[in-house]
Amino acid sequence: MRTILDAVLSGDAEAADFQSLSIPETYRAVTLHADEADMFEGLASADKDPRKSMHVEDVPVPELAPGEALIAVMASAINYNTVWSSIFEPVSTFAFLKRYGKLSPESARHDLPYHVIGSDLSGVILRTGAGVNAWKPGDEVVAHCLSVELESADGHNDTMMDPEQRIWGFETNFGGLAHLAVVKTNQLMPKPDHLTWEESASPGLVNSTAYRQLVSSNGANMKQGDNVLIWGASGGLGSYAVQYALAGGATPICVVSSEDKADLCRAMGAEAVIDRNAEGFRFWKDASTQDQKEWKRFGGRIRELTGGEDVDIVFEHPGRETFGASVYVTKRGGTIVTCASTTGYLHEYDNRYLWMSLKRIVGSHFANYKEAWAANRLIAKGKIHPTVSKVYSLDDAGQAAYDVHKNRHHGKVGVLCLAPSEGLGIRDHEKREQHIAQINRFRVPHENGGVLGPHTKPSLSGVAR
Template sequence: MLDAILASTASDSGSHTVTAADFAALPLPESYRAVTVRKDEAEMFAGLTTREKDPRKSLHVDEVPVPELGPGEALVAVMASSVNYNSVWTSIFEPISTFNFLERYGKSSPLAARHDLPYHIIGSDLAGVVLRTGPGVNAWHPGDEVVAHCLSVELESADGHNDTMLDPEQRIWGFETNFGGLAEIALVKSNQLMPKPKHLTWEEAASPGLVNSTAYRQLVSRNGAGMKQGDNVLIWGASGGLGSYATQFALAGGANPICVVSSPQKADICRAMGAEAIIDRNAEGYKFWKDEHNQDPREWKRLGKRIRELTGGEDVDIVFEHPGRETFGASVYVTRKGGTIVTCASTSGYNHEYDNRYLWMSLKRIVGSHFANYREAWEANRLIAKGKIHPTLSKTYRLEETGQAAYDVHRNLHQGKVGVLALAPQEGLGVRDHELREKHIDAINRFRNV
């Protein structure tokens, strides 16, 4: 299988040397290697604080059987994947064990029962090659080079047909479903597939999917903040997995990002992306909480003053929120009258507290945003493919090192995104459009060079 993929992608011209029929004729293995958490270890971190929980102890590389292929699905040979924060949540069994998701999904249909297993194959990104397609799949064929977004929907309810994220059966693949992308083979619904950007390596192409699509919906889409030219956008963690794409979208869309970072190195990354307004929250000593129960409004005001110094006296139109509890009170306060706080996560805690006077009396909006629908994911991937937005890959690990990769993300020791090689034997493979790559090579390598 790997030999066929490498032979197919070896041509600089981009022409296939192995046909779709050749791929369809390849025998599937009976089993494959995958990164898993185990159901019988779900209580292994009981009594520990979040920070004390170590993904290196809970993530395993196991040999697992190839799942049955159902209608509308595809099996993909995974060349590379990446670690997202949902992989960290799964690995530390917070806020609940993901086996709860798998059990609930398994009860929904006989086909979904495949997902309810004593192990959970994690991972919500991939770049690879289609191996097999199930009945009813016409748009994709064996041998197609693809990336996958992580939205899994059934669309049997009317609720999801204006926006598939509103489907009552909406799930995040590899987090709320099994057979995820941190593995040598993955099972996806065919409507998760998108064309692999031809100028990127496997590991580069695998890294944007979840965070790029999430940032697109959250910031650009009408379902999120609906950013426009000239907007001032406060971006927490502006050099991180989500924030680095939000920063790029703001710059590409004519907005003014105000990038909040936690070190001079991360500030340098934001400057390299083209941002000028930068706040190093550690260097400037912001402490939004006096203690566990009380916030410090004086710090909100100090942040607001600093923002106005950077914007020529203007408050922010949009706050790109994802830290959650630690920053949310400040985010509500500093947003301009009529502005928008859009949130997609709570990495520092789910129980947000803010002073509602600054929300209702100033007509501000809080918008919840979760991943992206297929159209938004496709548009976000299209911008990657055109070289308008670039991957933020900083480091790549082997499949056996996924525990360490998740640990680094958990402890915020990383920049941008970290990739994981699955079937790809080394970095640097899979490029088809060398001319486009050369045009953007500095931007592609921006996070590696820090």
Template sequence: MREILDAALADADTAVEWRSVPLPNSYRALTVHRDETEIFQGIESGQRDPQVSLHLDEVPVPPLAPGEALIAVMASSINYNTVWSAIFHPLPTFVFLDRYARRGGAASRHDRPYHVLGSDLAGIVLRVGAGVHRWKPGDRVVSHCLSVELESPDGHDDAMLDPEQRIWGYETNFGGLAELALVRSNQLMPKPEHLTWEEAACSGLVHSTAYRQLVSRNGADMKQGDIVLIWGACGGLGSYATQLVLNGGAVPVCVVSSTAKAEICHHMGVEHIIDRAAEGFAFWNEDARPNPREWRRLGACIRELTGGEDPDIVFEHPGRETFGASVYVTRRGGTIVTCASTTGYEHSFDNRYLWTNLKRIVGTHFANYREAWLANRLIARSVIHPTLSATLPLDNAPLAIKRVQQNAHVGKIGVLCLAPAEGLGVTDPARRELALPQLKLFAGL
């Protein structure tokens, strides 16, 4: 592993040089263990501490299959799916790995007594499998998290509809919170040259997800002038949604949970902000029934900000806690676009407000390769910026995951894997200098 790092720091830049770097037999990786899936038995999901189940293990390097690439991971980042993996909720991810392994062949490698987590990375291609032509050893890359078979016709119009579509590092093994990672070559995209490793690693999952939800015709198909309600506008997903709305000529109404987060939105250029903590919204009564009075109060707050207009689009990802309110406040004929459901999957809403007002609920899940590529291009062109607020070493990744679980963060938390320090990996300092104010907006928060 030392030789890989030395080559990275020396900026070895030819495929021949990188092919001469020997591969180790094993690498360090953040894992959960199959024999510990019952350790939280009887504990509510919100009370489960992911730090209890996470391990930093030395694991063997997996063999390459055709169409794959082995990546030296310089940095990664934390997503909420890693929280789910760590607390074995809504079910242990070994269920996904077992199902995948039953396909046989190369898929059987994913059945291990451990699961290497992580669905983001920025790094360097070490080796490529048979049939890979676009990428070569030494290429600096980021990865999106769509792993797909494309053996069914269903996936060839939109890969997210493929019945064998999986999220890498969550529904597959050998994820990005590690020194090495195994990906399909069609997960790779060029690393934005003006970004550090940790900045480049933090956008793949959340930005691509937000892009599909808002911009793509597979999501809300956002137009200029649309009013867009964004829940959690300073979080990992919401901070990219806010930028996409602003950049797309639409009007964001950002919901945040503190005055500090409201101030960040102001610095991003947002005019309309609702501090839900200050407003004290309670969308559920003590008897666990929805509270329509609070839905109406939220709608009044929105109209007061927008000059009497309701949202054309609601960017939904909290799920159970907010979904009823989201359906209610959307304008007649508007769209609720939803993913994630981090506060719970069982949604409750009054269907009268949906059906009689001709509203639409659109479900979206990550993004196809084209959508992820276009999202990454926006970052490479400094149109959208990473929202990195903190970076921890791989040894402290369990603490970072705990912070995300508790919503005790803003933007994204990065993780250094092979990179020995922050600030490395920039190859376009001139572009970086121009983007620096936006790149530092979330820093230290």
């Protein structure tokens, strides 16, 4: 593994150099164990601790199937699906692996007693499987997380409609929180050349999700002048929604939970911000009863910020806690587009406000390859920017997931894998300087000055193996 890292860091190794590198028999990875899937039984979701279920250990390097690539992972990132995986909610991911394992001899590789998780990466291709022509060893890449078989006609207009569509590193094995990863080559995209490894790894899942959810005709089809209500606007997903609204000529109405998060939204250019904690919004009287007076008060607050207008689009992902309010405040003929349910999957809303006002609820899940490529292109062109706030070592991935679980983060939380420190991988310094303020906007100030994440540990544990 040391020789692989040296080749990447040299910056001048060519395809033949990478092709000649020996691949180790094992690699370091963040795993979950099937025999621990019941370890949190009886606990409330908030009390389940990812640090207890996530392991960092050596696992065997899998054989490549046709159409796949083996990646030397320089950096990865934490998503909410990492949290869900680690607390075994809503179901254990080992159920996904077992189901996938029955599909073919190649997919049977994924049905293992351990699960290498993680749905983001930036890195370098080491090997490609049979039938791969568009990519070669040595290419610097990022990966989106759509794993799709495309053997059904259903997926050929929109690959998200394929019946064998899965999220890599969540519903498949060999994910990105590791020194090596296996992906299908139709997940690969060029690494933005002005970003570091950790910055380029962080947008993949959330940037593509926000693009489809807001911009694509498969989502809300946002247009200039739209008012867009964005829940969790400073978080990993919401921070990209804010950028897309602003870039597309829409007006984001940002909902956050603290003044520092409100300041981040204003720094991105948003003017309409609601601190739901400071303003005391509580949409549930108790565990079973929503407070419609709070819906009305919330709608009135939105109108104060928009000059009397309701929202055209609600960017939904909290789910149960907010969904009733989201349906209520959407304008007649407007759209509630939802991609997650981080506060609970069983949504309740008053259907009179939906059907009598001709509103729409649109389900949106990740993105197809074309959408993901378009979203990554905007990152590469410096139109949309990464929102990394902290960076952890691979050994501290459990702590990183815990912080996301407890909502102790802004933007995205990065994880160094093979990269020995932050700040590596930049190829276009001139372009970077043009956007440095936006790139560093979410960074937590380092205790010794500068903008490096305070939890970074330049660790090479396992690299010499």
